[in-house]
Amino acid sequence: xxxxxxxxxxxxxxxQMAEVLVNHDLAGQxxxxxxxxxxxxxxxxxxxxxxxxxxxxxxxxxxKDVDAVMHEAIDLVVTVCDNAKETCPVFPxxxxxxxxxxxxxxxxxxxxxxxxxxxxxxRLLPAVREALAQAE
Numbered sequence: 001x002x003x004x005x006x007x008x009x010x011x012x013x014x015x016q017m018a019e020v021l022v023n024h025d026l027a028g029q030x031x032x033x034x035x036x037x038x039x040x041x042x043x044x045x046x047x048x049x050x051x052x053x054x055x056x057x058x059x060x061x062x063x064k065d066v067d068a069v070m071h072e073a074i075d076l077v078v079t080v081c082d083n084a085k086e087t088c089p090v091f092p093x094x095x096x097x098x099x100x101x102x103x104x105x106x107x108x109x110x111x112x113x114x115x116x117x118x119x120x121x122x123r124l125l126p127a128v129r130e131a132l133a134q135a136e
Contacts, residue, residue, distance in 0.1 A: 002075040002132050004032045006124075011036025011063040013044040013113075014080045014102045018120050020056050025125055030132065033072060039063035046105060046113035053114060076131050078124065098131050100124055 004022060008015035015034035022032035043061045051058050077097040081104065102119055105112035 001028070002030050003073055004030055004076045004078060004128055004132070005066075005069060005072070005074045006032060006034040007037070007066060007077055007079045008034070008081050009037050010040035011065075012040035012042065013047040013106060014104065014116060014120065016043050016061055016063075017047050017051060017113075017117050018078070018080060018124050020051050020058065020061070021117070021121050022125065022128060024056055025121065026128070030128060033064075033069050033074075035064045035066040035069045037066055039065050044106060044113075046108070046110055047117075049110055050113035050117040053110075054117065076128065078128065078131075080120075080124070096131060096134075098127060100127055 006015040006018040006022070011034055015036065019032045019034035022030055026032075040063050043058075043063060048058050048061070074095050077095050079097065079099045080102050100123060102116055102124075103112070105116050
């Protein structure tokens, strides 16, 4: 099974939603992890609400520093914000990376989080499938 790291700055919203969506929609094919270059103290309430709205499991979600996942055998890194792309760390071995920025809905109403969730599902999942297929 391939492992995808979804990297954001705060690891509190977009990367968390992407991790849950990949692990749900691509279960058995891809394992997703998420991390941040400067993790926030907690996952955004709007991100949790948007995931629960789609019937997805949010148990155990918490922001993680990218250093906490450096030991993992990562097959693909997906940066979901411009800042994370600029500060993406160097991994112990070469890793394919793609950049797919998404709107940051922090401080906005739930509808914004729902739109970002749906955008991640529509754009990130096919991009992950395609990138992993090319890497084989």
